[in-house]
Each structure stands twice: as structure tokens, then as C-alpha cells.
Amino acid sequence: MTLRNPILRGFHPDPSIVRVGDDYYLATSTFEWLPGVRIHHSRDLADWRLVARPLDRPSQIDLRGDPDSCGVWAADLSHADGRFHLVYTDVKRYGRTTVDGAVGVSLRDFHNYWVWCDRIDGEWSDPVHLNSSGFDPALFHDDDGRSWLLNMLWDHRPGRPRFGGIVIQELDRTAGGLVGERRVIFGGTALGFTEGPHLYKRDGWYHLLVAEGGTERNHAVVMARSRQLFGPYEVHPDGPVLTARGRPDAALQRTGHGDLVEAPDGTTWLTYLCGRPLPASDRCVLGRETAIQPVEWGEDGWLRTLDGAAMPMIEVPGGVPTTPHPPTRSFARFTGATLPPEFQWLRTPYPDDIFSLSARPGWLRLHGRESIGSHFTQALVARRQQAFRYSAETWMDYRPDHFQQAAGLVCYYNATKFHYLHVTADDRGARVLQVLSVLPIGDGVSATTDPVAIGEGAVALRVDVDNEALRFGYRVGEDAEWTWLDAVFAADPLSDEATIAGLPNFTGTFVGMACQDVSGAGKAADFAYFHYVEA
Structure with missing residues (x-):
């Protein structure tokens, strides 16, 4: 064994x-x-x-x-x-x-x-x-x-x-x-x-x-x-x-x-x-x-x-030499009637309020709901991070009308710690790409990168995580090369140990898709796939 x-x-x-x-x-x-x-x-x-x-x-x-x-x-x-x-x-x-x-x-x-x-x-x-x-x-x-x-x-x-x-x-x-x-x-x-x-x-x-x-x-x-x-x-x-x-x-x-x-x-x-x-x-x-x-x-x-020393074992002796777990490679397409089982969502027992697999066949539609980090009705669908080094990618069709609408790719621990690569609109209604980082420093801080104009068309969003380092990239059009944002973000604050004093931290980091519309209009974003690969 x-x-x-x-x-x-x-x-x-x-x-x-x-x-x-x-x-x-x-x-x-x-x-x-x-x-x-x-x-x-x-x-x-x-x-x-x-x-x-x-x-x-x-x-x-x-x-x-x-x-x-x-x-x-x-x-x-x-x-x-x-x-x-x-x-x-x-x-x-x-x-x-x-x-x-x-x-x-x-x-x-x-x-x-x-x-x-x-x-x-x-x-x-x-x-x-x-x-x-x-x-x-x-x-x-x-x-x-x-x-x-x-x-x-x-x-x-x-x-x-x-x-x-x-x-x-x-x-x-x-x-x-x-x-x-x-x-x-x-x-x-x-x-x-x-x-x-x-x-x-x-x-x-x-x-x-x-x-x-x-x-x-x-x-x-x-x-x-x-x-x-x-x-x-x-x-x-x-x-x-x-x-x-x-x-x-x-x-x-x-x-x-x-x-x-x-x-x-x-x-x-x-x-x-x-x-x-x-x-x-x-x-x-x-x-x-x-x-x-x-x-x-x-x-x-x-x-x-077995050693009498109460020591946890990372390798358990057996008849076959112990080998590490093979890296996970998961390419999820949203073609079925239910979400692939690796995905979960937050809090609401009414998933139809936050996503649909039938509104646009072959796509996962996230309905724009409350702000990211909401404890009530948040449209965020994600899977567990299971290795220190991985890459995740999704293909999104989304056309926001104004700055109160956003959708994209998120690395999420909880409402006090996440990095969110999202598409929104500027004051002229043009699409822009930004990263919102919320971190558990003091009573909590947030920072947003400068907006990047991305034009029209479906956009692919990507994150590469290498231990403590996290980078985001994007491309508009299937044949385009990846464009990487200059900033390198810290992955380790998305952890049990980094915390606002006194708050519980008992879960783990997820990576997935999110959509918000704090205007209440419910603007939706569609996602064609979610690709997760461990290095």
C-alpha cells in the first residue's frame, strides 16, 4: 500500500x-x-x-x-x-x-x-x-x-x-x-x-x-x-x-x-x-x-x-515505496446540470440565486450580487488550493456598465484576506482590469492597482502561485499572448496565521470565480471553463 x-x-x-x-x-x-x-x-x-x-x-x-x-x-x-x-x-x-x-x-x-x-x-x-x-x-x-x-x-x-x-x-x-x-x-x-x-x-x-x-x-x-x-x-x-x-x-x-x-x-x-x-x-x-x-x-x-514518541508521520511504511501525490490537473467545463464536485460556494442555501448552468448552456453564469466578502448572498464559486505551486485560468464573457459591477478571478481565504483580479468599468463605461487586495493588517487594509484598459471581447484571466509569490495575467482573444501585471502579490497572507486580532481562521485558501453588482441590477458574468494545474 x-x-x-x-x-x-x-x-x-x-x-x-x-x-x-x-x-x-x-x-x-x-x-x-x-x-x-x-x-x-x-x-x-x-x-x-x-x-x-x-x-x-x-x-x-x-x-x-x-x-x-x-x-x-x-x-x-x-x-x-x-x-x-x-x-x-x-x-x-x-x-x-x-x-x-x-x-x-x-x-x-x-x-x-x-x-x-x-x-x-x-x-x-x-x-x-x-x-x-x-x-x-x-x-x-x-x-x-x-x-x-x-x-x-x-x-x-x-x-x-x-x-x-x-x-x-x-x-x-x-x-x-x-x-x-x-x-x-x-x-x-x-x-x-x-x-x-x-x-x-x-x-x-x-x-x-x-x-x-x-x-x-x-x-x-x-x-x-x-x-x-x-x-x-x-x-x-x-x-x-x-x-x-x-x-x-x-x-x-x-x-x-x-x-x-x-x-x-x-x-x-x-x-x-x-x-x-x-x-x-x-x-x-x-x-x-x-x-x-x-x-x-x-x-x-x-x-x-508505532515509534512510541507521539510523532506524526508524513510517510507510512507499506509494501510499495511511498511516493508523493501526483500533481492535480483539473480542467472543468460547465456542460453538466450540476457544478463539478470540486467547487463550492458561500453560505446561501439557494444556489440558483447566485449562479446558473442553464441560462447559457456550456457556461457557468454568475449573477452579480452583494460585494465580495459579504456574509449573506455572494456570487463566488471556487475550489480548494491544494499545493504550494499552481496555476489557475478561466475564460470570462462580461460587459459591465459602470464601476459598481465587477467580475473575475479570485484567490480567497475569507472576507479579510483575498486578491481579486476583476473586470469593471470606468467613468466612461470602458472596460478596465484591476486587482483588489484585502489583507489582515491591523484592523484590515485594502488596495487597488491602477486600472488597465482592455477593450472589448471575452477575456482570459490567470493566476500563477509559487509558494509566497502570486502573479496575475490576462489576454483578450483566444490567440493573444498572456500579459502579466507588473505587481507580484504576497500569497502567504491568505493563510490561517495571518489574521486580524481575535478573529477565527479555520478554513484555507480557495481559487475561483466571482461576480458583484452592488447597484442591485444583477449584471451577470459568464465563465466557459476553469483550469487548475499544480506544478
């Missing part, structure tokens, strides 16, 4: 894994991007294929107004009695807080929901609201047939630790809701930020796995165990089960938020999120990715990595 981490590259955080027979299914969080949750399938733990995006209709989800890096957090996938179950958080308010989370705006809104489906790629149920006491819900199905919901407890009271421990409450799957009282079963360790709970039963022990240390460089997978479901839980004697904390040379950083699965041969595997920093700036433009590696149970009943 060939396996090289990360197995899911680019923005794929909070992995949750389950095995049903010979099939593995792995769910990751999507935050403000729709459709909500991505589920991949594998039979060898090395090669994964997207098979489901379960939250895909208005009756299930509406993220309009959710702040950046909020929305769908920490989806947990499980299987019981022939049915798949998915629980997740929809974060409606985050606020701004200090780095340690102890002071600042502490009132937040975390709503936890449960959906289910008999087939992984079927139509998932409408959601059932379970609670709003904290985030990172997970289901544990005990061997006595009872099911339990776990989540971290958010404590907003002044002077209290915000991460108030792990709570558990019974879920009556037949009645469709929680029953009994919630109990705090684990308060966490000195690492703090106790979240991401998963519970397993082995040899008469309940094993609790949590994420601690915060989802930055101190992140860790921590375990504790008890003979009783409600505890008390004894912490692993070795400390974290897996972490890159204090290991700046590790190829995979920020490792944590794990989940376990047992293979048919009895081996145990740990999947977890990780980050790969850029070589010079040490920033993670790809966001939090998903990795996996084998672990083993010791004679003392505790879980450890």
Missing part, C-alpha cells in the same frame, strides 16, 4: 472516520462553504474519492450571516443499526477574543444537529436540533444498544475557562432527541482547549480521545480512559498520543483533532488534522488538512504511535 500524508490535501479539517465492512468513510468540516460536509470513501486508507456532500438543501442548512470560519464545524460520522449518522455544529456567532480565549466577547452561539441516511450517498434527513451548549458533537454507540452525544462545554461566564470540559447525554434515536441529564465527564489536562471528543470501548475500558492545545502549533491528540462511562477518566501516562508541539522540524504541524478506526485485520489507525507551512513565511495557506497513520495498543492497554 502506498500512503503519503496528508491523504486529503487542502482545506479538509476535523476528520471523522468510520468503517462499514470493507469500506472506510471519512467526513470533514466545511465551515461557511456549501454544500455542507464532505465525505470521502476508501478501501485502502490511501486513495480517497469524494462520494457525498450531505447538507445540500435549504431545509437542512442556511449559513447566511454566519461569520468567517463559522458555519459547519467538526462533523462526526458514525454507523449504527444499518444507518449512517452525522452530527455537526452550526456556529452563528463567534465574536472577537484574545489569543488565550480567557477574556473578550465570550457569548457565542453553537447549535448542534443530527442527520441520518441509510446510504452514504443518499438523501440525508432534515436536521434535528440536539443542543447548543458547545461545539464538536460526536456520537458514541455503546455495545448495549444505547447511544450517547458528547460535546465540549462552552462557559461564557467571566473568570471561568471558556472550554468547560466534555459533556455527555443520552440520545434516544427512536424518539429523536436527548434524554436524561447531561454530565461533565472530563475536565481536560493542563494543555487546555479541550474539544473534539470521541469515545470508544475496548477490553472493558471506555477510551476518550480529545483535541487539546488549540488548533495551532500546540495542537495535540490526548486520551483518557475509565471503566465507567461517566468516569472518572485517567489521563494517558505518556501525555499526548500524537502532537507536533515543540517539534518545529516536523513536516506535519498543528496535528490534532483525531479519530480512530479499526481495520479488518485488527490494526488501528488514527486520522487527524494537520498543517503544512510554507517554506519561507511558515504560514499554512492550505489550511488544515487530513492525515492518517497506524497506531498500536500496548500491553498496558494504552494507545501509542
Whole structure:
């Protein structure tokens, strides 16, 4: 088996894994991007294929107004009695807080929901609201047939630790809701930020796995165990089960938020999120990715990595020499009735309001909507950046009438950090090309390059990214040569680490197409293709 981490590259955080027979299914969080949750399938733990995006209709989800890096957090996938179950958080308010989370705006809104489906790629149920006491819900199905919901407890009271421990409450799957009282079963360790709970039963022990240390460089997978479901839980004697904390040379950083699965041969595997920093700036433009590696149970009943040192592995030994992932080459034409699955959009559950694949057959039409960076109805369709070096290109037919209309190619992390190569109109109504850069410096800054007149006709737009450097080019007419803008833009601010103080940064960089009309006229732009190639 060939396996090289990360197995899911680019923005794929909070992995949750389950095995049903010979099939593995792995769910990751999507935050403000729709459709909500991505589920991949594998039979060898090395090669994964997207098979489901379960939250895909208005009756299930509406993220309009959710702040950046909020929305769908920490989806947990499980299987019981022939049915798949998915629980997740929809974060409606985050606020701004200090780095340690102890002071600042502490009132937040975390709503936890449960959906289910008999087939992984079927139509998932409408959601059932379970609670709003904290985030990172997970289901544990005990061997006595009872099911339990776990989540971290958010404590907003002044002077209290915000991460108030792990709570558990019974879920009556037949009645469709929680029953009994919630109990705090684990308060966490000195690492703090106790979240991401998963519970397993082995040899008469309940094993609790949590994420601690915060989802930055101190992140860790921590375990504790008890003979009783409600505890008390004894912490692993070795400390974290897996972490890159204090290991700046590790190829995979920020490792944590794990989940376990047992293979048919009895081996145990740990999947977890990780980050790969850029070589010079040490920033993670790809966001939090998903990795996996084998672990083993010791004679003392505790879980450890194969080296016993809790070290994340970028290469997993197997029968075939490990090779890097081949570069992705994706040439998407918009000839079908649905978007190619690599593309997502922001927040609105009504995609017909922002794009159409039928208005002009063979083209993706983006309807001019709210300003870029809007938290409500923004016409932006994009795919993940999955490598440090890539090129992306699109062909756009667009004729703006005035300066309030714009469309083009965007490299986008969130509303506070993006580079946007766009076509608009000057005061005479003539088409011009500009780059709008919004960067997280201080309370946020924006800058626009001088306009370049481009005349009439369809225009091709292109971006080349080489680690920290980003360049834009364009050409008018199919036979024209590329014209490159003189400016070289910094790619690394489009990362988790570059931020306006106190705001969350939990996603990753996307590249795609956008269209705005802040006059309200709805002027549309048409895109013939989107080409993404990794170097």
C-alpha cells in the first residue's frame, strides 16, 4: 500500500472516520462553504474519492450571516443499526477574543444537529436540533444498544475557562432527541482547549480521545480512559498520543483533532488534522488538512504511535515505496446540470440565486450580487488550493456598465484576506482590469492597482502561485499572448496565521470565480471553463 500524508490535501479539517465492512468513510468540516460536509470513501486508507456532500438543501442548512470560519464545524460520522449518522455544529456567532480565549466577547452561539441516511450517498434527513451548549458533537454507540452525544462545554461566564470540559447525554434515536441529564465527564489536562471528543470501548475500558492545545502549533491528540462511562477518566501516562508541539522540524504541524478506526485485520489507525507551512513565511495557506497513520495498543492497554514518541508521520511504511501525490490537473467545463464536485460556494442555501448552468448552456453564469466578502448572498464559486505551486485560468464573457459591477478571478481565504483580479468599468463605461487586495493588517487594509484598459471581447484571466509569490495575467482573444501585471502579490497572507486580532481562521485558501453588482441590477458574468494545474 502506498500512503503519503496528508491523504486529503487542502482545506479538509476535523476528520471523522468510520468503517462499514470493507469500506472506510471519512467526513470533514466545511465551515461557511456549501454544500455542507464532505465525505470521502476508501478501501485502502490511501486513495480517497469524494462520494457525498450531505447538507445540500435549504431545509437542512442556511449559513447566511454566519461569520468567517463559522458555519459547519467538526462533523462526526458514525454507523449504527444499518444507518449512517452525522452530527455537526452550526456556529452563528463567534465574536472577537484574545489569543488565550480567557477574556473578550465570550457569548457565542453553537447549535448542534443530527442527520441520518441509510446510504452514504443518499438523501440525508432534515436536521434535528440536539443542543447548543458547545461545539464538536460526536456520537458514541455503546455495545448495549444505547447511544450517547458528547460535546465540549462552552462557559461564557467571566473568570471561568471558556472550554468547560466534555459533556455527555443520552440520545434516544427512536424518539429523536436527548434524554436524561447531561454530565461533565472530563475536565481536560493542563494543555487546555479541550474539544473534539470521541469515545470508544475496548477490553472493558471506555477510551476518550480529545483535541487539546488549540488548533495551532500546540495542537495535540490526548486520551483518557475509565471503566465507567461517566468516569472518572485517567489521563494517558505518556501525555499526548500524537502532537507536533515543540517539534518545529516536523513536516506535519498543528496535528490534532483525531479519530480512530479499526481495520479488518485488527490494526488501528488514527486520522487527524494537520498543517503544512510554507517554506519561507511558515504560514499554512492550505489550511488544515487530513492525515492518517497506524497506531498500536500496548500491553498496558494504552494507545501509542508505532515509534512510541507521539510523532506524526508524513510517510507510512507499506509494501510499495511511498511516493508523493501526483500533481492535480483539473480542467472543468460547465456542460453538466450540476457544478463539478470540486467547487463550492458561500453560505446561501439557494444556489440558483447566485449562479446558473442553464441560462447559457456550456457556461457557468454568475449573477452579480452583494460585494465580495459579504456574509449573506455572494456570487463566488471556487475550489480548494491544494499545493504550494499552481496555476489557475478561466475564460470570462462580461460587459459591465459602470464601476459598481465587477467580475473575475479570485484567490480567497475569507472576507479579510483575498486578491481579486476583476473586470469593471470606468467613468466612461470602458472596460478596465484591476486587482483588489484585502489583507489582515491591523484592523484590515485594502488596495487597488491602477486600472488597465482592455477593450472589448471575452477575456482570459490567470493566476500563477509559487509558494509566497502570486502573479496575475490576462489576454483578450483566444490567440493573444498572456500579459502579466507588473505587481507580484504576497500569497502567504491568505493563510490561517495571518489574521486580524481575535478573529477565527479555520478554513484555507480557495481559487475561483466571482461576480458583484452592488447597484442591485444583477449584471451577470459568464465563465466557459476553469483550469487548475499544480506544478
